[in-house]
Amino acid sequence: MSHSIRRLPLSALCATLALFVLAGTTAAPALAATVIHFQRESYAALLAQLRKGEVHAIVLHPQGYKAHVSLDNGGHMTVTYQPSEVAALEAQAHTHSASFAVATSTHKTTAAHHKLRYIAGALLIVVIVVVLAVLLVGRRRALVEEDDAGSASGGGAAAAPPGAGAS
Numbered sequence: 001m002s003h004s005i006r007r008l009p010l011s012a013l014c015a016t017l018a019l020f021v022l023a024g025t026t027a028a029p030a031l032a033a034t035v036i037h038f039q040r041e042s043y044a045a046l047l048a049q050l051r052k053g054e055v056h057a058i059v060l061h062p063q064g065y066k067a068h069v070s071l072d073n074g075g076h077m078t079v080t081y082q083p084s085e086v087a088a089l090e091a092q093a094h095t096h097s098a099s100f101a102v103a104t105s106t107h108k109t110t111a112a113h114h115k116l117r118y119i120a121g122a123l124l125i126v127v128i129v130v131v132l133a134v135l136l137v138g139r140r141r142a143l144v145e146e147d148d149a150g151s152a153s154g155g156g157a158a159a160a161p162p163g164a165g166a167s
Contacts, residue, residue: 016130040078
């Protein structure tokens, strides 16, 4: 009997599992690297950094009176401001060549839990396919071993007619 029948499905299963593990480990850091963390700062600290020319961009979010500030060194800040300070903040931003924008609120209608359901469903289908493949390979291997065992032990007796050896 050839051992390549046993090794092929096992190696294919191992290769498939290795690809899934590799895909999962490489995708997680890529997704985590895109998250921006904003440090809380005071309004006075923002004005000081504007005067020094360290501010790259300011985006105001009027819903909570918060400003997201991007610095030239790659840092990010969140600053709470008063509604009466918007005009002065905009003037200072333009004076020190920092971009200035006011964010508009848009309601997001996409729900994240639907994406998670699709991912979980896809993983379930993959697991079912792998289990079925393993079961099919095991069944095929058992049938091949039965055929080999049956032909080796009863090969000579099966060729003679049933009543020939009883005299």
